[in-house]
Amino acid sequence: MEGLAAAAASRTGGQxxxxEVCGTHTMAIAASGMRRLFPKVLRMLSGPGCPVCVTSQGDIDRVLALAALPGVIITTFGDMMKVKGSKGLDLNSMRERGxxxxxxxxxxxxxxxAAAEPARQVVFIGVGFETTAxxxxxxxxxxxxxGLxxxxxxAFFKLVPPALELLLSxxxxxxxxxxxxxxxxxxIGLEPYRFVSKxxxxPCVVTGFEPLDILAGVNMLLKQVVSGHPSVEDEYFRAVREEGNPAALKLMAEVFEVCSASWRAIGTVKATGLEFSKAYASFDAVKRFKIPYSDAPEPKxxxxxxxxxGKALPPDCPLFGRACSPSSAVGPCMVSSEGACAAWFKYGN
Ligand code: SF4
Structure with a gap:
């Protein structure tokens, strides 16, 4: 890989x-220790791939506003429990208060x-990408x-291909x-990514999550850079098909439709997220309980x-490992088990 990386670096200005736009890749790269083994000229950046991390502070505040409604049962994946809203509260601390x-x-x-407790409203906290949607x-x-x-x-969902366009623009x-x-x-399959290379x-390589997958993915990316012929390749062909999963896509298209989404640090961007379709609008917790949105700054x-x-690495943050650690996280990148800061803190570089 050294020679390939050197050849690629000669085409990209030395670096x-x-x-990777996926929290699972971020964790897999960190846990395997391969970052230390990569050629010096190669740098892996962690993009907007961690579901909790990309959720805007305003949407986190809406989650906490839902939790503050009397009598409501909030259900969630564990990653959302410790993400702080703009007033310093999180679901964990709210649970401790009853x-x-x-x-x-x-x-x-x-x-x-919800079926077992018909007298109470049950809200699921839906965040994430096309994986969870x-x-x-x-x-x-x-x-x-x-009939529940x-x-x-x-439905605080984000879409990966528009995120790539955001980064590249x-x-x-x-x-x-x-x-x-x-x-x-x-x-989603491969087609939605074609615009990136065209x-x-x-270059793009769809990659699996084992260390060997990641090494193969990096190798394929380097080869594309060296060849000067960018394309979309599928390293994870044992699970990913050109057409994706038609049944899942059909279900998503029935329940959701594309909408503007608010991204952490980026703001609200047209056609980058999913909201409930008209047929399912009554299941939208934000609309049902009339929870307003207001922009909120990131933690200081x-x-x-x-x-x-991709403009900073976790150690660039002056709070990293000092005021901010997994036991006392300031931002979502340290809270989430798939966050870049959590990965760097747990495994080093
Ligand atoms: S170390 Fe903490 S405060 Fe710094 S960027 Fe990461 S999550 Fe934010």
């Missing part, structure tokens, strides 16, 4: 920057809770079929290749936004 917050392993568990779509469709009037969900970006998430790609001339001193955009 090769690849970005709010009924339950960590579930599947949104179907939340539907089961179909699962939550399935749960909402099941709740509708069962006391189940709803947030920044004239300051220095991204020479994308390691694309295997699980998102198993849903319009921006940036936190560089999560810059890290998500």
């Amino acid at each position: 090769v920057n690849f970005m 709010t009924d917050v339950r960590v579930v392993y599947s949104p179907l568990d939340a539907v089961a809770i 179909p699962v939550i779509a399935g749960a909402v469709a099941r709740a509708k079929k069962a 009037k006391n189940f709803s969900s947030t 920044d004239p300051e970006n220095r991204i020479h290749g994308f390691m694309l998430p295997g699980h998102v790609s198993a849903i 319009k921006y001339g940036v 001193g936190c560089l999560c936004g810059k890290i998500l955009l």
